[in-house]
Amino acid sequence: MSLVTDTAARPAEDFRVTRSRRNVAWTGAGALIVVVVLAYFPYIVYSGTTAILVQAFIVLTLASMWNLLAGYAGLVSVGQQAFVGLGAYFVLILAIHGTSPFAALPVAAIGCGVAALPLWWLVSRLRSGYFAIATWVLAATVMLIIEKFSSIGGGTGMPLPGLAGFSPALLTAYTYWAGLAVTVLALAAIYLLLRGRLGLVLTAIRDDEVAARSSGARVGLARMLVFVVAGAGCGAAGAVLAISQLQVQPSAVFSVQWTAEMAFATIIGGLGTIEGPILGTAVYMVLQQTLASYNAWYLIILGVVAIAVALFARRGLWGLVDEHLNIRLFPVGYWLRTGGERRGGRRP
């Protein structure tokens, strides 16, 4: 399945094309150390802390997926809660039939990726704003259909079976590791996808869709692939959510609040960069933890900040960092350099 029908290889001359001006190996090593330290957390911190981190993992996974959709493919979906909910329900259904919820997690992710195909077929005929509301209607429809099955809890939901065998400490640790694994895999998948052909095609579409089409980029296929990957990623996050909440409730897992959170975290951090959602999730978690006792205020403040960022600082917090320090932790674009000097570069 090739995304580009024709690419001409360019002969190497006196210029060099690199991914980054600095050595990426350092970023890789840094990321590895962070992941190892995070993986060690259940041994050294209280379960309250890991519970907050699980929440952060869920938001980060969702935000990264939404960033892939909106920031790279130009698809503003307001219906990603459909996949959060489906992921949670896949785990619930498998657990009812005796599978361990942890073993059900990867199945849920794949299931959501597969479910994304027919949903894409339905909404792909609409563009831009109408695409956004159509995904919203679709998410509402999926919830209403799920609520019709009383064997999986109907409109009220039900507790997640299959976790009674775990001791509380072990369950907390396993949940944490599942969340960490999902997040690391999601980020790695997005990074690799964007470095490859898909990233190139998406950048071409973002710059000029007509030109991209006429040079042989298969725009529809690229967008569909992004929608499927984002569906699988949001489904995995939904599965982690079900395990960490120990119950599945339709109005909670299908809430549009999930999309609000992922969108706000992404916009504040910086749309169209892999680093943005990470930074945005950090801001989100800090606000949410500080304002936890003031009900809906954290969402109001996040929303106002996101609107301000979208209007006045389009590239978000990471854009500011990038502007002043010129660093890129996850380079997915190319730099063109001649004789060791940078002549021009394409911003990823």
Place this chain on the structure above:
Amino acid sequence: MAWVNAIIQGVLTGGLYALFACGLSLMFGVMKVVNLAHGDLAVVAGYLAIGVIAVTHIPVLWSFVIVVPLMAALGYALQRTILQRALDRGALTTLLVTFGLSVVIENALLQFFTANTRGIGTGLALVSGSFSLGSQIQIGYLLVVIFAVAVVVLLGLQYFLSKSRYGRLIRAVADDKEAAQLAGADYRHVFGIAAAVALGTVALGGIAYGMYSQLDPTAGTDTILLFAFAAVVIGGLGSLWGTLLGGVVLGVAQQIGAQINISDEVLAGYIVFLVVLVLRPQGLISRRAGS
């Protein structure tokens, strides 16, 4: 007989949905803004009406005299500040900003007015009264009035857009805003007027919904925005009368769904929406045939 009743009720609720939808349709047609905060603004109008009635003690039915101009002014201000700025930065930013507004408004309403439901003018003879046709069909006065208001609003919009000076300006700007600007029309001001008109209809929709049903902070997205959108798509993008037809089809689908199983009301509407989306993505009345 129950089926005839369902269809009559569906047609009449269709008027309410068309009232929700025409503002959404107008803003997209003129400014290419898909206003995701559309429904939440309608709920704001409903709460505003409750407040106005409580403070000034004017008759419930006349609350729109105050609320509609207020919402129109809000529409103009919103367009000239936030929305215009977002439009200057592109369609993506506009979507993100209206989605942000939607979430902020909904949660602010939740914060200040709690999740309790509120109605407008409950106890009014018009709201609770009905007349009967035969033995099984009961038609509420309110729904008939709302349907009539919807038709009047659509006729008014049609007349306004085709005959009045501002209507001509709006159509010119919607066609080609640079060319209109060259010919001396300040397109930003014209966009503001269009937004004011759109939010005026939104206010009517919000008040009507508050009388017909109960308002709560989540009604803006769960009901008003999604139903309005479904009506617009079913009817055909950009066609005013298509919007009425879309609303009626959605309303009838919901009432028939409710007739089959009371909990399937909303789902039946969405399924009809999806079927239309698959079979006839340009809507039942396509743009050329409609207007």
